[in-house]
Amino acid sequence: MIEKLNDDESVNGILLQYPLPESIDYYSVAEHISPLKDVDGFNPINVGWLNIGKPKFIPCTPLGIMKLLEEYNVELDGKKVVIIGRSNVVGKPLTQLLLQKNCSVTICHSKTLDLKAETLNADIIIAAAGKQNLLTVDMVKQGCIVIDVGTNRDENGKLCGDVEFDNVKEKALMITPSPGGVGPMTIAMLMQNTIKAYELQTNQQNKNQQ
Helix, strand or coil: CHHHHHHCCCCCCECCCCCCCCCCCHHHHHCCCCCCCECCCCCHHHHHHHHCCCCCCCCHHHHHHHHHHHHCCCCCCCCEEEEECCCCCCHHHHHHHHHCCCCEEEEECCCCCCHHHHHCCCCEEEECCCCCCCECHHHCCCCCEEEECCCEECCCCCEECCECHHHHCCCCCEECCCCCCHHHHHHHHHHHHHHHHHHHHHHHHHHHHC
């Protein structure tokens, strides 16, 4: 099916929803998606372009976070950023984007020995670990910027993020809610990537015809 869609000029973007059946490795399938139609930015070729600072498609959630920071005129040059979470979807690509903006980036995860010590030193914290109330008010310095990428369900089944929002917002200079913050940006960036895919493919087709 992927090969068929790759060859179909009426299809401009392909994304692969997961989880897949246990017998199928997500990334072994994703690498078969044409790099020009890879609107998720997960094909290893596009990952490589991102890592050398010349991205064609950037994964949608990290791109949405960067757009948020840009929209609110957050100065990134020289800032200390802590990312909680090291996934291929958010943590790793976001690290590259922030490094390209001259941030000093620390990635924390489940094996980090003293998470609080790391977050208290951060100008910007991005929580993307998928654990409710992972970031509490005592872990955040006054005036910090907090971005909550987490999507969890509390004991009542209500959607919530990784941040203890009601308390942390009293100390944060800026903070995103979850749901309603990064999620809509992810969808918007998917649309942006799809338009970019159309443009790249159209340019390629025109070159081939010449």
